[in-house]
Structure formats: C-alpha cells, structure tokens
Amino acid sequence: MTERTSGIRSVLSVPAAYELLQRALGSPNVRQEYVKQHVRPAEGDRVLDIGCGPGDILAYFPEVTYVGVDPSPAYIASATRRFSGKGMFSVAGVDDLDAKELGEFDLVIAKGVLHHIDDDQATKLFSVAAQVLAPAGRVVTLDPGFAPGQSALSRFMVGQDRGANVRSEQRYVELARACFDNVQSTVHHRLLRIPYTHVILDCAAPKPIDDMPDPVG
Numbered sequence: 003m004t005e006r007t008s009g010i011r012s013v014l015s016v017p018a019a020y021e022l023l024q025r026a027l028g029s030p031n032v033r034q035e036y037v038k039q040h041v042r043p044a045e046g047d048r049v050l051d052i053g054c055g056p057g058d059i060l061a062y063f064p065e066v067t068y069v070g071v072d073p074s075p076a077y078i079a080s081a082t083r084r085f086s087g088k089g090m091f092s093v094a095g096v097d098d099l100d101a102k103e104l105g106e107f108d109l110v111i112a113k114g115v116l117h118h119i120d121d122d123q124a125t126k127l128f129s130v131a132a133q134v135l136a137p138a139g140r141v142v143t144l145d146p147g148f149a150p151g152q153s154a155l156s157r158f159m160v161g162q163d164r165g166a167n168v169r170s171e172q173r174y175v176e177l178a179r180a181c182f183d184n185v186q187s188t189v190h191h192r193l194l195r196i197p198y199t200h201v202i203l204d205c206a207a208p209k210p211i212d213d214m215p216d217p218v219g
C-alpha cells in the first residue's frame with residue numbers, strides 16, 4: 003500500500019480514530035451522495051467492496067449480498083465485529099485478488115482506495131472488477147482529486163491526504179478506460195465541511211480481457 007503514515011496520519015490506521023475524523027469532516031454526507039446518487043444499489047444486489055476499511059458504507063445499503071476486502075487486519079476485525087450479520091469480510095489487498103475465485107457481482111465499489119495505490123495496482127483493481135462484473139454491472143469509485151475549477155484551498159487540502167497517489171480527474175479516467183469502454187466521471191467540490199474535491203467514476207462495459215493492459219490477474 004502506498005500511504006503517508008508519519009505523524010498525525012499514523013493515528014488514522016486505528017479504526018475508531020479514522021471514523022471519528024471522518025464524522026467530524028462530514029463523511030456521512032459523502033457516503034450518502036456516493037451510495038444514493040452514484041452506486042444506486044438495489045435490494046438483492048451482489049456487491050464487492052475493494053478496500054472496504056471498517057465497513058461503514060454498509061449502513062447505507064439495502065439488503066444486499068456484500069463481500070468486503072481490505073489489507074488491514076484491524077479494519078477487517080472492526081468490520082467483522084460490527085457488521086458480520088450484513089456482510090462477509092476478509093483480509094486481502096488488490097494484489098491478492100483472483101477474479102476466478104471471487105464469483106460474479108452486480109456492483110464493485112472502491113471508495114477512497116485508488117489514491118492509496120499505484121498505477122499497476124489501480125490497473126489490477128479495474129481489471130479484476132471488469133472480470134467479476136455481471137453483464138449489466140458497474141464499478142463505482144470515489145477519490146480525492148485535482149480537477150478544473152478547484153479552489154486553491156481545496157487543491158491544498160487534497161494534497162495533504164494520506165494517500166500518496168492522489169491524481170487528476172483525467173488520470174483516474176485514463177486508468178479506468180484501459181479496462182472499460184464506458185467511463186463517466188463526476189467532480190464534487192463541496193461534499194465535506196471543508197473545501198475538498200472528490201472524483202467519482204462510474205464504469206461499465208468491460209473490455210475483453212485480451213484488450214486490457216498488464217498486469218491482469
């Protein structure tokens with residue numbers, strides 16, 4: 003994982019501290035917008051959440067079949083303790099995922115993950131997601147990003163993120179387009195209580211596996 007973890011940022015690997023900061027900044031609003039307006043889950047959907055963290059997104063979903071994976075044992079322990087009746091959780095990062103073992107999903111989500119991983123890992127994430135999607139399935143991601151129309155303060159705040167791979171909207175789209183024919187991006191500047199820019203990707207129509215770049219897996 004590519005992450006800046008020195009100083010105050012190290013506290014955020016503790017699930018309770020992470021959730022406290024998220025609430026203070028207004029993260030419930032981000033989750034609400036992301037799930038209701040962009041992910042749009044339907045009851046009974048099969049959902050794969052890559053980089054699920056402590057699993058808080060589940061509170062915004064209807065009854066779905068949910069599989070959450072994250073490389074952090076502490077986050078997975080927290081998610082399992084709080085949401086075991088609503089989903090299945092396991093310790094795994096993008097590099098550990100094997101599309102052939104995962105099954106089929108109507109939705110693949112990765113909220114706040116792309117900016118923590120490098121380009122090869124992002125390509126692996128999109129290629130695995132493309133391979134496990136049901137025919138009408140979609141992949142929906144959300145990350146901090148740099149985008150036209152962004153204020154200087156938002157640009158500064160986004161640059162302070164723990165993730166070492168915050169990208170431009172255009173670069174996030176390029177990475178997704180390597181694996182999907184249909185990629186729509188949306189930029190939000192005011193979902194948090196502070197000036198901050200989020201880039202949401204909605205990806206459909208996976209390319210044939212032979213047309214995807216390496217590494218695939």
Ligand SMILES: C[S@@+](CC[C@H](N)C(=O)[O-])C[C@H]1O[C@@H](n2cnc3c(N)ncnc32)[C@H](O)[C@@H]1O
Pocket residue numbers: 003004052053054055056057058059071072073074077094095096097112113114115118119123
């Ligand atoms: C900002 S948190 C987001 C957590 C959760 N999706 C949420 O929205 O609350 C970023 C997450 O990405 C996970 N992550 C970092 N590197 C990863 C990797 N290589 N593969 C999968 N997840 C990763 C971290 O463990 C962390 O849980």
